[in-house]
Amino acid sequence: MTGMTRRSLLGASVLAAVGAATGCSSSTDKAGSTSGGATGTLDWWDHFSSFKRLNDDWAKTQSPSLKTNITHTYYDASKATQAFQLAHQANKMPDVYSNVIGLPLPALVSGKWVHEVTIPADVLSKLPKDALTEGITRLDGKLYGFPMFSFRQSSTLVWVNKDHWSKAGLDPGNVPTDYAAFKDALGKLKSAGIQPLTLAIGADGGRIRDQVDDLAQAAGFPGYQGLQFTTGEYAYHHDAYVTVIEFLKELNDDKLIMPGSNNFGVVDARTRYASGAVGTFIDGIWCAGGSKALAPTIVDKLASGKVLVPTQGMDAWCYRGRPAATYFVSADSKNPEAAGQLIASFMSDDYQKGMIEAMDQPPLNLDLVASSNAVDAYKKGVDFCKSNVFLMPQAIVKNPAIAKVDAQRKPVTPHVGNIVQGYLGGSIKDLKAELKKLSDATAADRAKAFQKAKASGAKVAEDDYVFSDWKPGQDYGAAK
Numbered sequence: 001m002t003g004m005t006r007r008s009l010l011g012a013s014v015l016a017a018v019g020a021a022t023g024c025s026s027s028t029d030k031a032g033s034t035s036g037g038a039t040g041t042l043d044w045w046d047h048f049s050s051f052k053r054l055n056d057d058w059a060k061t062q063s064p065s066l067k068t069n070i071t072h073t074y075y076d077a078s079k080a081t082q083a084f085q086l087a088h089q090a091n092k093m094p095d096v097y098s099n100v101i102g103l104p105l106p107a108l109v110s111g112k113w114v115h116e117v118t119i120p121a122d123v124l125s126k127l128p129k130d131a132l133t134e135g136i137t138r139l140d141g142k143l144y145g146f147p148m149f150s151f152r153q154s155s156t157l158v159w160v161n162k163d164h165w166s167k168a169g170l171d172p173g174n175v176p177t178d179y180a181a182f183k184d185a186l187g188k189l190k191s192a193g194i195q196p197l198t199l200a201i202g203a204d205g206g207r208i209r210d211q212v213d214d215l216a217q218a219a220g221f222p223g224y225q226g227l228q229f230t231t232g233e234y235a236y237h238h239d240a241y242v243t244v245i246e247f248l249k250e251l252n253d254d255k256l257i258m259p260g261s262n263n264f265g266v267v268d269a270r271t272r273y274a275s276g277a278v279g280t281f282i283d284g285i286w287c288a289g290g291s292k293a294l295a296p297t298i299v300d301k302l303a304s305g306k307v308l309v310p311t312q313g314m315d316a317w318c319y320r321g322r323p324a325a326t327y328f329v330s331a332d333s334k335n336p337e338a339a340g341q342l343i344a345s346f347m348s349d350d351y352q353k354g355m356i357e358a359m360d361q362p363p364l365n366l367d368l369v370a371s372s373n374a375v376d377a378y379k380k381g382v383d384f385c386k387s388n389v390f391l392m393p394q395a396i397v398k399n400p401a402i403a404k405v406d407a408q409r410k411p412v413t414p415h416v417g418n419i420v421q422g423y424l425g426g427s428i429k430d431l432k433a434e435l436k437k438l439s440d441a442t443a444a445d446r447a448k449a450f451q452k453a454k455a456s457g458a459k460v461a462e463d464d465y466v467f468s469d470w471k472p473g474q475d476y477g478a479a480k
Contacts, residue, residue, distance in 0.1 A: 040335050042070045042342060043094035046327075047080035049267075050289025050360035058354070062345055068338045078203050078265045088113060093330035095339040105139055106407035108328070114144045115329040118340040123347045128364055133322045135396040135403035145325020146343050149361040152389040154318055155207065155284040156214035157381050158182070158305035159291075164279035165303070168192035175305025178312040179247050186256040189279040197251065197280045198258040198272045201424065203265035205417025211282060212416050215244040218307045218316040222472065226416070226442060229319075229393050229476075232465030234443045236416060237435040243310055245420055245431055252424045262424055267294075274298045285385060288378040289359035302377040306384050316384075317473050319392035323364065391475040393467035404458035408449035412442045 044059060052074045059072035073094070075083050080100045087093045093113075101113065108114045124132075127147070132138055137145040158175050165172040168188045176182045186196035200207040213225050221240035223229045228238075251257050258278055261269060266283075273281035274291035276298070281287065291298045307316040327346070329339040345351060355363050356372040362382050363369075369382045396402040414422070419435065422428035453460055470476055 040068050040338065042066070042068045042096065042335055042338055044070060044072045044096040044342065045075060045080075045084070045094040046072075046098035047075050047077040047100050048098065048360055049074065049076070049293045050286055050358045051355065052293060054351075054354040054358050058345070058351060062342060065345075066338050066341055068335065070342065076267055078267065088332075091332055093332040095330055095333040095335060096327055096342055097330060098327055099145065099325045102411075104403065104406035104409065105136060105144060105325070106403045109139050109144060110407060112331045113328070115331045115333055115336045115339075116142045116144060117146060117329045117343060118337065119143065119146065119344050123344045126347050130322050130391065131364060133397060134400040135406070136322055137325050139403065144328065146327050146346075147323035148326035148346060148355070148363065149323060150364050150366050150385075151320040151323050151391060152366060152385045153285045153320070153361055154214055154307055154381075154385055154389060156211040156218075156282055156307050156318075157285060157287065157384070158308065159273065159281045159283050159287045159377070160303045160305065161273070161276060161279050161298075162301045162303045164189060164192075164194045164276075168194060168279070172303035175303065177306050177309055177316065178314070179308060179310050181312065182308055183251065183254075183256065186251065186280065187254075190256060195258050195272075195278045196256045197282070198261050198264065198269045198278045199248075199282055200264050200266040200269040201261050201417075201421060202263040202268070205415065205421050207266050207417070208420050209415050209417030212241065212244050212248075212420060214307055214318050216240040217318045218309050218314070219243050220314075222470075224319055224321070224392055226439060227465065229467045229470040232395075232462060232467075234439040234446075236439045236442070237432050241416070241435055242432055245423060247310070248420060249424055262421060270294060276301070285362060285378070285381045286360040288375060288381070292359065299375055302375055304377040304381045304384075307388070315473060316388050318389045320389055321392055321394045322397065390473065391477070393470050393476040395464040397477065398467075399460060399464045401453075401458045401460050402464055404453040404456065405446070405449045405460055408452045410445055410449075412438065412445050414438070 044055070046055065048055070055072045055074070059070040063070045077100065081102065084093070084097060084101055101108065103111070103113070131147050132143065137143060137147055160172050160175055162172040168191070170185050170188055176185050189196040216238070217224070219240040221238050223235070226234045226236040228235050258272060269281060270283060270287065270290055271294050272278045273283070274295035288302055291302070307318060309316050327343050329336050329343070333339050352363055352368060353372065356369055356374055359374050359378045362385070366382060366386055369379055396406065416438065419428060419438065423431050428434050450460060450462070467476070
């Protein structure tokens with residue numbers, strides 16, 4: 001899952017911390033091959049829990065064909081960023097790693113995180129026209145990041161346990177879509193003695209931040225991550241954000257959210273859902289695969305619903321940018337050619353089928369999902385995203401030089417997720433004022449980044465963020 005923010009390091013010795021981070025994985029977390037004829041090694045790290053078995057097996061099957069001993073290591077998403085940062089500081093990055101760092105591509109290149117990746121032309125020809133974008137996967141014409149997933153996805157679908165919902169007299173095949181009906185359903189679960197809902201509100205707040213961004217779009221916010229498409233202005237204090245967070249507060253105050261959720265990371269919350277301890281969980285399209293990895297018996301109990309909207313009849317429209325990089329080749333790699341070959345192998349039919357059946361983020365080609373062996377709840381989620389998630393306008397697509405601005409941007413905290421934590425916990429009293437501070441701080445950070453980029457010669461303007469011709473409910477500027 002992409003878009004996580006940088007986490008601060010813990011102040012420990014970098015070499016000692018890297019040793020702890022990489023050494024704590026059990027033998028079951030690694031897979032490799034010692035096939036005869038192999039020359040050299042290739043380390044591959046990622047944070048995709050749903051793909052763990054697929055990737056373990058793929059490392060074994062690709063080792064002979066690449067004549068390289070491939071070792072695959074999985075990291076929990078909540079630990080991956082720190083592990084990768086420490087490894088980078090120690091010059092011990094794996095050859096291939098997933099995009100979890102949270103830095104824009106120019107910063108990854110200038111910070112010597114990435115190596116140019118070479119992909120055969122026949123593999124590149126399989127990608128949609130919008131898949132490779134200057135400033136996102138390419139920089140100065142060079143390919144640095146390889147995308148694997150469709151942008152038509154969401155982190156904020158409603159997942160329910162069919163047994164629990166049926167016990168409460170609810171129809172798991174018809175999950176309510178508006179706030180009032182959803183809250184009423186949670187109340188019925190509670191009355192039936194079932195813990196109604198959990199959310200991943202805790203850890204660094206990254207997941208609930210992403211979900212509030214989604215919910216705000218569905219509530220009518222005309223932009224992404226606080227940035228309004230038509231004006232280019234930051235407006236986290238928009239009524240849509242206030243409406244969403246006030247609704248979460250209402251659910252929390254009415255004790256419809258599982259106690260402890262304010263401290264739950266993604267795996268903590270999903271484990272409660274997968275184990276049957278809770279009736280409802282708001283999670284991404286990848287929930288089916290992630291839950292199966294935690295508790296295989298949950299698969300037969302999975303049902304899914306749409307992104308929630310404030311009032312019945314509203315369109316649950318969301319917007320996403322062009323596909324981000326999924327995998328990089330590390331600048332530390334001693335075998336970048338083999339690393340590129342491994343990444344290219346992910347576009348093979350066998351791996352693509354494995355991705356879909358693992359039920360994580362959907363692949364670039366969503367047409368493969370309908371005929372797959374994925375469960376109906378996953379297919380239903382993909383169908384929703386195909387119809388309701390649209391390509392958004394992006395300054396970096398309008399003007400690739402914006403990459404030089406992005407390279408100067410800094411994480412702004414407290415972000416939306418932190419504000420939700422504080423508001424639900426009671427430490428924040430004036431929600432709109434706090435959101436206005438975030439709008440102002442984010443705008444100031446961008447203005448400072450603009451100054452630095454222009455001073456270095458970048459041809460950029462504030463108008464690069466303004467898309468007055470944007471219209472809701474349709475793809476913006478998609479390649480024909």
